[in-house]
Amino acid sequence: MLGNMMQDQLLISGILEHAIQTNPNTEIVSHTIEGSIHRYSILESSKRAKKLANALKKLGIKEGDILGTMALNGYRHYELYFGISGTGSILHTLNPRLFPEQVEYIVNHAEDKFLFIDLPFLPLIESVSDNIQNVEGFIILCDKESMPSDSKLKNLMCYEELIDNESDEFQWPELDENTASSLCYTSGTTGNPKGVLYSHRSTILHAWYACAANAMNVSSTTVILPVVPMFHVNAWGIPYAVAMFGAKLVLPGPHTSGEAITKLVQSEKVTNLMGVPTVWLDLLNYTRENNISLDTVNSVLVGGSAAPRAMIKEFQEKHDAFLLHGWGMTEMSPLGTLNAYNSDMQGMDLEERYDIQTSQGKAIYGCQIKIVDDEGKTLPNDGESFGRLMVKGAGIIERYFKSDETALENGWFDTGDVSTISIDGYMRIVDRSKDVIKTGGEWISSIDLENSAVGHPGVSEACVVGVLHPKWDERPIMFVVKNNQEDCDKGSIIEYLSDKVAKWWLPDDIIFVDELPHGATGKLLKTGLREEYKNHLMK
Numbered sequence: 001m002l003g004n005m006m007q008d009q010l011l012i013s014g015i016l017e018h019a020i021q022t023n024p025n026t027e028i029v030s031h032t033i034e035g036s037i038h039r040y041s042i043l044e045s046s047k048r049a050k051k052l053a054n055a056l057k058k059l060g061i062k063e064g065d066i067l068g069t070m071a072l073n074g075y076r077h078y079e080l081y082f083g084i085s086g087t088g089s090i091l092h093t094l095n096p097r098l099f100p101e102q103v104e105y106i107v108n109h110a111e112d113k114f115l116f117i118d119l120p121f122l123p124l125i126e127s128v129s130d131n132i133q134n135v136e137g138f139i140i141l142c143d144k145e146s147m148p149s150d151s152k153l154k155n156l157m158c159y160e161e162l163i164d165n166e167s168d169e170f171q172w173p174e175l176d177e178n179t180a181s182s183l184c185y186t187s188g189t190t191g192n193p194k195g196v197l198y199s200h201r202s203t204i205l206h207a208w209y210a211c212a213a214n215a216m217n218v219s220s221t222t223v224i225l226p227v228v229p230m231f232h233v234n235a236w237g238i239p240y241a242v243a244m245f246g247a248k249l250v251l252p253g254p255h256t257s258g259e260a261i262t263k264l265v266q267s268e269k270v271t272n273l274m275g276v277p278t279v280w281l282d283l284l285n286y287t288r289e290n291n292i293s294l295d296t297v298n299s300v301l302v303g304g305s306a307a308p309r310a311m312i313k314e315f316q317e318k319h320d321a322f323l324l325h326g327w328g329m330t331e332m333s334p335l336g337t338l339n340a341y342n343s344d345m346q347g348m349d350l351e352e353r354y355d356i357q358t359s360q361g362k363a364i365y366g367c368q369i370k371i372v373d374d375e376g377k378t379l380p381n382d383g384e385s386f387g388r389l390m391v392k393g394a395g396i397i398e399r400y401f402k403s404d405e406t407a408l409e410n411g412w413f414d415t416g417d418v419s420t421i422s423i424d425g426y427m428r429i430v431d432r433s434k435d436v437i438k439t440g441g442e443w444i445s446s447i448d449l450e451n452s453a454v455g456h457p458g459v460s461e462a463c464v465v466g467v468l469h470p471k472w473d474e475r476p477i478m479f480v481v482k483n484n485q486e487d488c489d490k491g492s493i494i495e496y497l498s499d500k501v502a503k504w505w506l507p508d509d510i511i512f513v514d515e516l517p518h519g520a521t522g523k524l525l526k527t528g529l530r531e532e533y534k535n536h537l538m539k
C-alpha cells in the first residue's frame with residue numbers, strides 16, 4: 001500500500017523561494033575581481049536570478065539546454081546557479097585550471113550552448129574558441145564599463161546589459177525533480193574527463209543531509225566562506241545550503257591568499273571555512289607569522305585531500321576552531337563522510353581526539369559506505385581490514401554523462417579509494433588505489449607518510465610515490481618542499497618519522513624540490529613524478 005502524502009517535487013527554484021520567504025535579508029558578500037566588496041541580500045539576488053531567467057528565455061534557451069560557466073566564487077555566479085537550473089536548463093561549471101585541450105573537450109562533449117565567463121578567463125576561452133563550434137554566444141560576467149573592447153569571440157554579450165531591462169518576476173516551471181540541474185566533469189588525471197550530471201533531487205537531498213547538525217551543522221547563524229570553488233562540484237553544495245538554511249555567504253573571488261582570507265574572515269565575522277588543505281597551509285602560515293587568531297571561526301571543513309594532524313592541532317590550539325575533516329568526490333555531489341564533533345569526543349584528551357580527527361569520519365546520513373575485497377566480498381568494519389571503498393545513496397552517480405553503461409557494481413559505486421572502517425563507523429582512507437605503495441607483498445599508505453612528514457617544523461609540503469625497487473618491487477620516495485622556518489635535511493626528516501610510522505615505511509630517498517605539481521582541483525599530481533623517477537632506485 002502506498003502512503004497518502006503529497007508528491008511535492010524537490011526543486012532548486014523551491015529553495016530560492018523558501019529563502020525569500022524565511023530569510024530575505026540574509027547577506028551574500030563578494031570580494032570582487034576588481035577588489036571591491038559587493039554586498040546584497042538573498043532577496044536581491046533572487047530578483048536578479050529571475051531577471052536572468054527571463055533573459056535566458058529571450059535567448060531561446062529551453063529545458064535541457066546546457067549552459068557553461070567559467071567563473072570564480074562571486075555573486076553573479078551565484079545568480080547563475082539558480083537562474084539557469086531554476087528554468088530547467090543545466091548549469092555546467094567549467095574548471096579554469098584545466099588545460100585548454102581539456103576545456104575544449106568538455107565544452108564540446110557537453111554541447112554547451114552559451115558560456116558565461118569571468119573576465120580573467122577570457123583569454124583561455126578565446127584560445128579554444130575556434131574549436132568549440134556549438135557555442136552560440138559568450139556572456140561576460142561584468143558591467144558595461146568593464147566589457148573588453150576587442151575580442152575574437154563572436155556574439156559577445158555583457159551580463160549586466162543582458163539582465164538589465166528584464167522583469168524581476170518569473171514563474172519557475174514545475175519540473176520533475178529528477179530533471180538534470182547541473183553538470184561537473186571529473187578532473188581526468190587518467191583519460192578524458194567524465195561528466196557527472198546531477199538532478200534537482202540529488203542536489204537538494206545532498207545539500208540537506210550535508211548540513212545536518214551531525215554533519216556541517218549549517219543554520220541562519222552560520223557565516224560561511226567557501227574557498228572551495230563554485231566551478232568544482234557546486235562548491236560542495238554550499239550555494240544551495242545557504243538558501244535552504246539562511247546562512248550568510250561570503251565569497252572570496254580570486255582573493256584566496258592567507259592574508260586576503262584572514263581579512264575577509266575578520267571583517268565579515270566568518271564562522272565556517274571550507275576548502276582543500278593547501279589553502280589552509282597558506283592561511284596558517286600568514287596567521288602564525290602575524291600572530292593573529294581567527295576568533296570568530298568555529299569550524300574549518302577540510303576535504304579533497306587528507307587533513308594533516310598538525311593542521312588539526314594548529315586550528316584547534318591557535319584559533320579555537322574545530323577541523324571538520326570530510327571526504328567525498330565529484331561522483332558523490334560530493335560529501336560522503338564527515339568527522340564531526342560527536343558524543344565519542346566529549347571529554348576526550350585533545351591529543352587522542354586529534355588522532356581520531358585524522359580519519360575521514362563517519363558516513364553522513366544519505367550515503368552508505370562499505371569496504372570489499374577484489375572479488376567484491378564485504379570486509380569487516382574492524383578498523384584493520386582494508387579494501388575498496390564502495391558507496392550508495394541519493395547523491396551518488398549511477399552512470400556518467402552520455403554513457404550507456406552503469407557505473408555501478410551490484411548497485412554500489414567503487415570510489416577508487418582504499419580504506420578501513422572501524423567498529424564505531426570511522427572511515428580512514430588508506431590511499432587512492434593507484435597511489436598505494438606495494439612493497440614485498442605489504443602496503444604502505446602514501447597519504448599517511450605525507451601527513452606525518454608535514455608535522456616536521458621545516459616541511460611545508462610532502463609527496464610520496466612508489467618507485468621500482470630491485471628487491472621489494474616498489475619502495476616509497478618522498479619529495480619535500482621546505483618552509484625555510486627551521487633546518488630540515490634528510491636525516492632530520494627520517495629521524496622525525498621514525499617514531500610515527502613503521503620502520504619499513506621510511507622512504508628510501510628524500511628529494512627536496514621548490515614546488516610540487518598540483519592538479520586542477522588542488523590535489524598532488526603524482527603521475528608525472530612517478531614516471532620521471534620510476535628508475536630512481538634501480539641505479
Ligand code: ADP
Nearest residue numbers: 303304305306326327328329330334417429521
Ligand atoms: P574533490 O576535488 O571535490 O575532492 P574529486 O572527485 O576531484 O573531488 O576527488 C575525489 C578524491 O579525492 C577521492 O576519491 C579521494 O581519493 C580524495 N579525497 C577527497 N577527500 C579526501 C580526504 N579527506 N582524505 C583523503 N583523500 C581525499
